[in-house]
Amino acid sequence: MALTRHLHCPGTAPLMLRLVGEELRRTGRRLRRRLGRIQPPHLPSGRFDAPDSQLATQATELVRALSSPHLLHHCQRTWAFGVALAAQHGRRFDAELLYVSSLLHDLGLTETHRGPAPFELRGARVARAWCCEHGMPPARADRVHEAIALHTSLGVTEREPESLYVHLGAGVDVFGLRIEELSAPTLDAILERWPRLGFKQGLIEDLQPEIDNPGSPLTGMWKLGFEGQIRGAPFMD
Numbered sequence: 001m002a003l004t005r006h007l008h009c010p011g012t013a014p015l016m017l018r019l020v021g022e023e024l025r026r027t028g029r030r031l032r033r034r035l036g037r038i039q040p041p042h043l044p045s046g047r048f049d050a051p052d053s054q055l056a057t058q059a060t061e062l063v064r065a066l067s068s069p070h071l072l073h074h075c076q077r078t079w080a081f082g083v084a085l086a087a088q089h090g091r092r093f094d095a096e097l098l099y100v101s102s103l104l105h106d107l108g109l110t111e112t113h114r115g116p117a118p119f120e121l122r123g124a125r126v127a128r129a130w131c132c133e134h135g136m137p138p139a140r141a142d143r144v145h146e147a148i149a150l151h152t153s154l155g156v157t158e159r160e161p162e163s164l165y166v167h168l169g170a171g172v173d174v175f176g177l178r179i180e181e182l183s184a185p186t187l188d189a190i191l192e193r194w195p196r197l198g199f200k201q202g203l204i205e206d207l208q209p210e211i212d213n214p215g216s217p218l219t220g221m222w223k224l225g226f227e228g229q230i231r232g233a234p235f236m237d
Contacts, residue, residue, distance in 0.1 A: 001142040003128075004149040007118055007217055022154075022177070040088050040183040047087070048080040048190065051095045058134055066110040072192040078102040079193055080190045082169030083184070086161065088181045093161040097140060100131065101147035101166045109206045119215035120187035124149035152217050174203065177233040187219045196237050200230055 050056045063072050079102035086093050104127040110118030115122050124145045131141040147163040150156055151170055159167070171177035179187070205228055211222045218226070 001139065001146070003142060003145055004121070004124070007120060007149070007215060008182065010054045014064050038088075039182060040181055041184065042183045043084055043087055043187045043189075047192065048083060048193065050079075051099050053096050054133070054135060055134055056096055056099050056103075059100045063103050063107075063132065065193055066112050068202060068206075070197040070199045071109065071206065073197055074170075074199055074203070075103045075106060076194045077190055077196075078105065078166060078169040080169070080194070082165030082173040084182050084186050084190070085168050085178060086165050091161050091165075093165060094143075095163040098165055099142055100136075100176060101144045101162050102126075102169060103107075104144065104168065105128070105148045105151050105166055106201070106206075107148075109210075114209065116213075117219070118213055119121070119210050120149050120152055120216065152221075157207070173199070174233065175229050179234060191235075196235055198237050200233065200235070202237055204230060 022083055050060060057201075063075055063183075065077070079099050082102060084097055085096075104123065106123060107113050108115075108121070109125030113123050113126050115127075125162050127148050128141045128145040132138055136144070143160055143162060146160065147157050147166045150159070150163055151166050153167075156163075156167075168178060172182070207218065207222075210216060210218055213219060
């Protein structure tokens with residue numbers, strides 16, 4: 001697998017078109033939900049338990065040591081929302097890969113791993129190296145790298161399931177994207193298990209050092225009102 005070394009940063013016009021397209025699709029999903037054509041399943045809370053593997057446990061411990069509480073819970077909700085959406089879509093995935101990728105996807109926003117490269121690539125490189133050091137075969141570690149490197153990228157047409165559901169799971173938690181594909185009991189169970197802890201303001205502060213990085217898709221998105229979209233997500237905090 002060829003690893004992503006540089007992120008594609010679309011210009012303002014293409015980015016606006018993608019955002020408008022996503023909003024139109026979101027409107028369509030809401031309409032189908034109201035008409036009963038989307039009927040999200042209620043998943044038992046046990047479906048969101050971490051995989052029973054040493055690597056999953058170690059990934060949790062790593063993120064707990066490096067991240068603020070609001071960022072740790074975001075990573076755990078990213079996993080849970082990804083699992084819930086995969087169930088809604090009838091998609092199979094590798095649970096350990098999705099969990100580890102979800103838990104490690106924001107390593108680049110921790111103080112330990114600040115640097116000049118876009119945070120997505122910093123986090124991907126650190127995560128891949130950590131996975132290899134902890135016994136994950138390189139081919140699997142490559143998939144973790146790609147899930148993290150591309151988790152903020154729009155318009156990626158071909159993704160492994162784990163990459164797709166890190167992207168979508170984080171999208172639910174940050175913007176409320178695809179929240180209409182989740183049942184109310186499932187949503188409530190996830191938020192009760194991993195409270196948001198002031199996540200909106202915490203994330204905005206975490207991202208401030210990154211918004212002027214010309215190599216990150218975040219720069220263009222911020223200019224188009226990314227902060228307002230975070231604050232406007234359908235969550236209290």
